[in-house]
Amino acid sequence: MDQTTLSFEQYSANRLIADRHQITRTWVMKLSADLDIHPVRVLPHDSILDDIPVVLGRAAEFLLSPDPEKLTAEQFVTAEMRNIASLRRRQGYEVREIIREFDELAHILDLAALVWVDEYPGTPDPRAVGLVFGRLNRVPLLMGEVTVGVVEEERNELLRRLAGAEEQERLRISRELHDQMGQLVTALQVGLKGLHGSDEDNRTRRVAELELLAGRIAREVHQLAVEMRPPGLDNLGLAPALEGMLHEWSDRNGIECDFQVVGLGPERFAPEVETMLYRVAQEALTNVLKHAAATRVGVLLERRGGSISLVIEDDGQGFDTDLLYEKTQALGLRGMRERVAPLGGRLDVESSPGVGTTLFVRVSDGLPPPETDMT
Numbered sequence: 001m002d003q004t005t006l007s008f009e010q011y012s013a014n015r016l017i018a019d020r021h022q023i024t025r026t027w028v029m030k031l032s033a034d035l036d037i038h039p040v041r042v043l044p045h046d047s048i049l050d051d052i053p054v055v056l057g058r059a060a061e062f063l064l065s066p067d068p069e070k071l072t073a074e075q076f077v078t079a080e081m082r083n084i085a086s087l088r089r090r091q092g093y094e095v096r097e098i099i100r101e102f103d104e105l106a107h108i109l110d111l112a113a114l115v116w117v118d119e120y121p122g123t124p125d126p127r128a129v130g131l132v133f134g135r136l137n138r139v140p141l142l143m144g145e146v147t148v149g150v151v152e153e154e155r156n157e158l159l160r161r162l163a164g165a166e167e168q169e170r171l172r173i174s175r176e177l178h179d180q181m182g183q184l185v186t187a188l189q190v191g192l193k194g195l196h197g198s199d200e201d202n203r204t205r206r207v208a209e210l211e212l213l214a215g216r217i218a219r220e221v222h223q224l225a226v227e228m229r230p231p232g233l234d235n236l237g238l239a240p241a242l243e244g245m246l247h248e249w250s251d252r253n254g255i256e257c258d259f260q261v262v263g264l265g266p267e268r269f270a271p272e273v274e275t276m277l278y279r280v281a282q283e284a285l286t287n288v289l290k291h292a293a294a295t296r297v298g299v300l301l302e303r304r305g306g307s308i309s310l311v312i313e314d315d316g317q318g319f320d321t322d323l324l325y326e327k328t329q330a331l332g333l334r335g336m337r338e339r340v341a342p343l344g345g346r347l348d349v350e351s352s353p354g355v356g357t358t359l360f361v362r363v364s365d366g367l368p369p370p371e372t373d374m375t
Contacts, residue, residue: 008117008124012132013060015116019055023112024049027105034104051080059139063132076142084143085150094341098122098147102140109136184217237300238274240266242281246299249285256296263303270366276343277301277310277361280336284312284359292316292357303365310361318351336361 006014016023028049055078081370088098113133117124191210195203233241239261250257281299288294294316302309333349336359340347345363 008120008128009063009132012116013063013086015112016060016136017057019112020053020060020133021107023056023108024052027052027108030104030108031101051083053080053083054080055143056139059136063135074133077146081143081146082150085147088147089151093147094152094344095153098144098151098161102144102147105140105143106137109139136201184213184220188213188217233274233278237266237268238277241274241278242299242301245278245282248299250297252287253296255288256297258298260298260300261302262300264301264308270309273308273343273363273366276339276345276363277308280339280347280361281310282314283336288312288314288316288357291319294356306365307362311358313356313358315356318353318355318357320353321351323347
């Protein structure tokens with residue numbers, strides 16, 4: 001059919017199909033520029049560059065529909081739309097970030113439609129132009145509804161799991177106090193009672209043994225207290241607390257650990273930021289110990305441009321991130337994301353089998369920008 005015989009709705013539907021790949025790439029590049037990160041970190045899976053054009057191709061269909069305004073998010077769901085929503089869940093996106101993302105897509109579609117108006121052969125019917133713009137704006141709205149629904153559904157399930165995990169942690173500490181500490185304290189009590197009536201030589205030997213036992217009890221109590229709330233974090237700040245924790249972890253587990261600090265001075269960050277980064281580092285190291293089979297771990301703490309970043313890299317066996325998210329073992333990683341998200345931060349993971357794993361955390365430092373010397 002000759003382009004000059006097409007209505008503006010038909011012309012726009014054809015152009016949306018023809019331009020959908022370029023629209024997708026423009027969207028990715030705009031988001032990466034806004035977030036100041038590499039495009040691969042915005043959409044790390046190549047398949048998503050195929051999923052979005054498929055959804056946009058479907059959007060072209062209802063540019064020609066008699067009454068597309070009645071289309072609901074549920075009716076808009078496709079396998080590709082589910083893939084997009086699943087990716088956003090895996091990346092730990094907040095609802096406000098999803099809204100911002102699809103608002104940006106709406107803006108890009110508006111710009112594309114303006115080009116179609118200019119390039120349309122002839123003069124388009126103003127009512128048709130308004131119809132196309134209105135229907136195009138429903139595309140990101142429906143995409144956002146589907147994505148938010150999947151993310152919220154997953155988040156509610158995660159919160160239930162986290163509540164169970166917290167209860168399990170309480171039970172673990174309770175068991176350690178009851179089983180291990182209870183046994184040690186009982187042994188100390190029995191030993192003290194045994195001092196009565198013993199001769200001088202036996203008493204001296206028993207006192208030495210009980211001193212060692214008391215020292216062990218003190219160390220166990222200290223370790224439990226540190227796990228619950230590290231004192232160095234309150235007294236010294238984030239960098240020294242992390243360094244101490246990493247040094248102890250390295251000695252205890254025989255894994256080499258390199259710690260670097262860039263751009264941090266004596267300033268303190270908000271307690272919730274310091275606690276979050278410390279706990280994420282703890283959880284990441286626990287995952288390394290359990291799953292990575294690593295011989296070396298590198299940790300970078302950096303403040304730059306109003307943000308503070310934590311990067312944890314190991315040389316372990318790595319994993320397929322797509323497969324991991326389908327398993328319950330991902331609870332630790334999801335839990336880390338749930339620590340980061342309330343503070344407006346982001347957590348990303350890069351890994352492949354055989355090449356190790358890198359975890360990136362970035363959050364606002366909450367501090368005023370440094371003063372610039374104008375002299």
